[in-house]
Amino acid sequence: MRFKPRLPDLSTSKGRLQLALYAGAVAIGGLFFVASVPTVASNSTFCGVACHSQNPQWQSWKESAHSQITCYSCHIDISYKHLAQEKLIAGPVGIIGEVFGLYEKPINADSHYSQKIPVERCERCHANENREFSFSEGIIMDHDAHQGAGIACAVCHNRVAHQGAEKFEPLKSAWPETKEAARKAGQEEFAYKNFMKMKDGCFRCHSGSPESRDPKTLELIKNGRRAPQACTACHTGDFDLPRGHTSGTWRSEHGEAARENFGDCFDCHAAGADYDNNGKDWCTLCHADEQADRFKRQPAPQPAPPPEPALE
Ligand code: HEC
Ligand code: HEC
Ligand code: HEC
Ligand code: HEC
Ligand code: HEC
Ligand code: HEC
Ligand code: HEC
Numbered sequence: 001m002r003f004k005p006r007l008p009d010l011s012t013s014k015g016r017l018q019l020a021l022y023a024g025a026v027a028i029g030g031l032f033f034v035a036s037v038p039t040v041a042s043n044s045t046f047c048g049v050a051c052h053s054q055n056p057q058w059q060s061w062k063e064s065a066h067s068q069i070t071c072y073s074c075h076i077d078i079s080y081k082h083l084a085q086e087k088l089i090a091g092p093v094g095i096i097g098e099v100f101g102l103y104e105k106p107i108n109a110d111s112h113y114s115q116k117i118p119v120e121r122c123e124r125c126h127a128n129e130n131r132e133f134s135f136s137e138g139i140i141m142d143h144d145a146h147q148g149a150g151i152a153c154a155v156c157h158n159r160v161a162h163q164g165a166e167k168f169e170p171l172k173s174a175w176p177e178t179k180e181a182a183r184k185a186g187q188e189e190f191a192y193k194n195f196m197k198m199k200d201g202c203f204r205c206h207s208g209s210p211e212s213r214d215p216k217t218l219e220l221i222k223n224g225r226r227a228p229q230a231c232t233a234c235h236t237g238d239f240d241l242p243r244g245h246t247s248g249t250w251r252s253e254h255g256e257a258a259r260e261n262f263g264d265c266f267d268c269h270a271a272g273a274d275y276d277n278n279g280k281d282w283c284t285l286c287h288a289d290e291q292a293d294r295f296k297r298q299p300a301p302q303p304a305p306p307p308e309p310a311l312e
Contacts, residue, residue: 044071051094053103056168057161066161074121074161105177111193114158115220122153138239150222156202158195166191199274202234209285211278242268262295 048058061067066074076082097103128143135141146156154160165171166189171178178190185191195201204214205227221227231245243264244250244257258265268275269282277285283292 047071051098052170053098053105053107056165056171057107059168060162060165064161064163069125069161073124074117077118077121105175106171106181106190109181109190109192111158111195114154114195115152115216117152117154119147119152122157126153138236140234140236145225148223149225151220155217155220156195158201159192162192163194198234206233209277209282211285258295265295 044058044061048054048061061071072078072086076086128147133141133143159165171190182188182190193200195204203212204217205221206229207213208229231241235241235246237246244254247253265283266281267273270276271279271281273282276282280289281292281295283295287295
């Protein structure tokens with residue numbers, strides 16, 4: 001038997017009723033489709049699975065303390081306007097991006113996105129005034145000072161939902177571009193910066209060296225305050241700070257400590273070490289190059305040569 005589509009005969013009232021029923025069914029089906037696509041597409045799993053480029057963010061989110069919080073809670077403002085924008089513009093653009101491989105790779109490699117997430121998104125659920133914080137040992141943190149300066153949560157807590165994203169595909173190995181990004185950043189493998197770290201994060205504003213601060217991050221300070229630089233602003237007395245650095249007179253007194261053993265200083269301050277001056281020895285921040293050339297690791301003392309055997 002062959003199925004032959006047959007248009008209803010519009011000259012009869014039965015035929016007209018048939019057409020109306022077909023049209024109704026199509027309209028209801030269409031409405032259902034239109035209504036369900038955004039609902040399905042707003043589901044966190046959809047975001048991670050259908051959009052393979054976001055798989056690492058989905059996987060890392062599942063392992064985070066926010067695994068019960070939808071992507072949208074942090075990623076879009078919940079209002080009809082933003083929802084419509086997301087569905088009508090961002091969604092389709094995302095699908096095109098996914099199909100044609102137009103996503104930046106790795107997505108958000110320099111974490112610029114963290115500076116765009118407004119504090120209100122986090123404040124939907126978090127009220128720091130009512131929270132008791134227990135910080136890691138030896139660390140002092142002042143949430144009110146930053147909130148007063150207009151600095152949003154994600155500026156520091158940037159990896160809060162995506163810590164460890166690097167271990168998932170396609171970020172892990174399917175994107176050759178990640179190798180290039182890693183090479184540029186001087187890393188062996190690509191890793192997002194964690195702004196909860198002192199050097200990568202806090203020193204963007206708090207570093208004693210103007211070269212180590214980050215102008216874009218400094219712009220986020222809205223009340224004109226200066227971020228203090230003393231080690232003791234963030235470290236309690238029992239934190240194992242390098243010798244001398246806690247003293248208020250270190251800037252004028254470090255010479256003596258340095259001369260005792262420059263090697264101690266260069267563990268942290270040599271060119272290429274953690275706290276250098278933009279690729280040069282840290283000391284060149286204040287000392288002229290020729291002067292700093294004298295500040296070198298001392299060669300290890302040579303053992304005294306064995307005494308000559310006495311002649312008979
Ligand atoms: C608790 C808030 C929060 C939730 C929930 C959340 N994200 Fe994010 N997301 C962030 C923040 C903050 C960043 C910025 C990271 C940075 O700049 O380093 C980010 C960044 C991203 C990026 C850019 C790539 C990257 O790793 O920086 C993608 C893609 C992303 N999120 C997708 C998702 C998806 C998909 C979900 C749900 C499965 C989700 N996010 C859930 C806070 C969140
Ligand atoms: C829809 C609610 C919701 C939103 C939005 C939300 N959080 Fe959370 N957050 C939670 C819950 C629930 C927990 C787990 C319980 C707790 O520690 O309070 C949590 C835990 C945390 C923790 C402690 C655990 C950890 O992973 O270190 C931090 C830090 C945090 N959130 C920061 C943020 C930041 C930053 C944002 C905005 C980018 C944000 N949250 C947005 C609900 C939310
Ligand atoms: C200037 C950087 C900075 C900003 C801005 C910031 N935090 Fe934090 N936050 C920290 C540091 C540092 C810690 C302590 C981490 C530790 O002790 O290991 C912390 C701890 C927390 C914790 C406790 C985590 C835990 O494991 O119990 C929560 C929750 C939290 N912050 C939420 C927020 C929220 C919400 C905002 C925005 C209103 C915010 N923070 C803004 C740096 C910041
Ligand atoms: C966007 C710039 C910025 C970043 C990033 C930043 N801070 Fe701050 N911080 C400030 C500013 C500005 C102040 C001074 C606020 C004031 O005086 O009211 C401050 C003050 C503080 C204070 C109070 C010090 C005191 O003695 O009053 C502590 C503690 C602190 N920051 C810790 C941190 C830690 C820890 C980090 C990294 C996780 C960090 N900050 C990252 C800008 C920043
Ligand atoms: C703005 C806050 C802030 C200031 C100022 C600050 N620290 Fe830290 N420091 C932190 C935080 C937060 C951590 C823990 C996160 C980490 O390991 O990077 C830390 C960790 C450290 C560590 C262990 C990790 C590492 O990189 O070796 C050392 C050492 C250290 N600080 C030394 C210092 C010295 C020395 C100074 C002063 C010249 C100083 N800190 C000033 C916030 C600060
Ligand atoms: C923040 C600026 C600054 C930085 C960074 C700095 N110095 Fe100095 N240094 C000074 C000043 C200022 C003096 C002069 C102090 C005085 O004698 O009044 C000085 C003096 C010295 C002296 C004694 C004078 C001499 O020429 O023999 C030595 C040694 C010295 N510094 C070593 C170092 C070393 C090593 C480093 C890097 C690990 C370093 N300094 C980083 C500012 C700095
Ligand atoms: C454990 C790592 C470590 C060691 C070892 C170390 N420093 Fe530092 N030093 C730091 C850090 C971190 C900073 C802050 C860097 C910044 O502000 O960007 C700093 C800052 C300084 C400053 C600038 C202080 C200011 O007021 O701006 C001087 C000077 C300095 N160190 C000299 C030395 C000398 C001299 C030695 C050897 C006796 C030494 N350091 C050993 C970690 C170290």
